[in-house]
Amino acid sequence: MAERYEIRFSGAGGQGLITAGIILAEAASIVEGKNAVQSQSYGPEARGGASKSEVIISDAPIDYPKATQVNACLALTQEAADKYSVGIKPDGLLLLDSDLVKNIPQGDFKVYQFPIIRTAKEDIGREIVANVVALGAMVALTDIVSYEACEQAVLSRVPPAFKELNQKAYETGFKKMKELMK
Amino acid sequence: MAERYEIRFSGAGGQGLITAGIILAEAASIVEGKNAVQSQSYGPEARGGASKSEVIISDAPIDYPKATQVNACLALTQEAADKYSVGIKPDGLLLLDSDLVKNIPQGDFKVYQFPIIRTAKEDIGREIVANVVALGAMVALTDIVSYEACEQAVLSRVPPAFKELNQKAYETGFKKMKELMK
Numbered sequence: 001m002a003e004r005y006e007i008r009f010s011g012a013g014g015q016g017l018i019t020a021g022i023i024l025a026e027a028a029s030i031v032e033g034k035n036a037v038q039s040q041s042y043g044p045e046a047r048g049g050a051s052k053s054e055v056i057i058s059d060a061p062i063d064y065p066k067a068t069q070v071n072a073c074l075a076l077t078q079e080a081a082d083k084y085s086v087g088i089k090p091d092g093l094l095l096l097d098s099d100l101v102k103n104i105p106q107g108d109f110k111v112y113q114f115p116i117i118r119t120a121k122e123d124i125g126r127e128i129v130a131n132v133v134a135l136g137a138m139v140a141l142t143d144i145v146s147y148e149a150c151e152q153a154v155l156s157r158v159p160p161a162f163k164e165l166n167q168k169a170y171e172t173g174f175k176k177m178k179e180l181m182k
Numbered sequence: 183m184a185e186r187y188e189i190r191f192s193g194a195g196g197q198g199l200i201t202a203g204i205i206l207a208e209a210a211s212i213v214e215g216k217n218a219v220q221s222q223s224y225g226p227e228a229r230g231g232a233s234k235s236e237v238i239i240s241d242a243p244i245d246y247p248k249a250t251q252v253n254a255c256l257a258l259t260q261e262a263a264d265k266y267s268v269g270i271k272p273d274g275l276l277l278l279d280s281d282l283v284k285n286i287p288q289g290d291f292k293v294y295q296f297p298i299i300r301t302a303k304e305d306i307g308r309e310i311v312a313n314v315v316a317l318g319a320m321v322a323l324t325d326i327v328s329y330e331a332c333e334q335a336v337l338s339r340v341p342p343a344f345k346e347l348n349q350k351a352y353e354t355g356f357k358k359m360k361e362l363m364k
Contacts, residue, residue: 042211
């Protein structure tokens with residue numbers, strides 16, 4: 001693993017991106033014993049529609065907890081893609097919702113796309129778990145925590161009645177991404 | 183308002199302290215138009231029982247998003263009080279759950295206490311809203327955002343069926359704290 005790995009989840013408010021960040025940070029730290037910082041910054045632009053959440057994971061203590069060079073970025077909306085793909089490091093990764101981001105940001109990063117929100121709606125039956133589909137996909141894409149560690153973190157964060165739904169969403173996102181990467 | 187104001191919510195995992203931090207950050211930024219950063223750091227100690235969430239609020243952009251000198255700290259458990267009252271700045275504020283923190287940390291800060299979790303259980307009827315009782319108390323104590331701004335942020339974060347419960351928890355925490363400060 002790299003010394004310091006930064007992941008950004010971006011989209012619109014209400015899409016559960018903070019929760020996705022918290023689960024990933026808990027998978028890395030509580031389950032895998034690494035150091036992690038999860039944060040959201042709100043500037044004057046917070047009143048707009050785009051929203052982001054960030055996770056930094058490191059084997060060493062994290063002195064500077066602000067994202068500086070993003071290794072991997074998710075964008076679920078066009079506005080988020082336009083705004084938050086800036087700052088991805090050279091050879092970084094950008095995962096987009098293919099239905100909602102038609103204008104693909106240009107830069108020195110690899111772009112992957114699939115209909116994340118539609119997958120949540122049609123394959124899982126609940127659009128609300130799009131964040132967990134995206135989380136599964138980001139774990140597959142980055143390999144920053146193990147499949148099992150993050151699955152455990154997902155299951156420990158959701159109420160009992162929603163465990164099966166979220167487990168399915170996580171697994172589906174992970175598998176779809178692995179297919180894309182073949 | 184001070185240039186930079188730092189608030190720490192600490193207690194045990196599962197007490198909703200991250201949510202309290204997110205709501206406060208949203209009240210400051212989305213409602214009041216200030217800058218805010220909300221974060222949780224997980225070190226190797228994250229496997230233990232104590233947990234914290236931090237909010238930095240400023241009129242200016244926040245360059246260094248790690249808490250350095252905490253203006254106000256909440257501790258809902260003894261372990262959290264022991265661990266996270268360190269770092270409170272001189273003349274800072276420490277709010278404790280009076281049932282659960284019997285051994286009061288010593289330092290150059292003002293200590294306030296009331297039975298926060300018992301208030302949630304007995305006055306509101308649901309222990310789960312102890313985080314929102316605490317949030318109301320912290321708003322009263324710090325005056326860092328207006329009563330109304332944070333109330334709006336609480337209501338926009340909770341599902342419709344739980345709005346009344348959370349509104350009552352928030353108001354109760356705020357009023358109990360104001361009584362203590364008289």
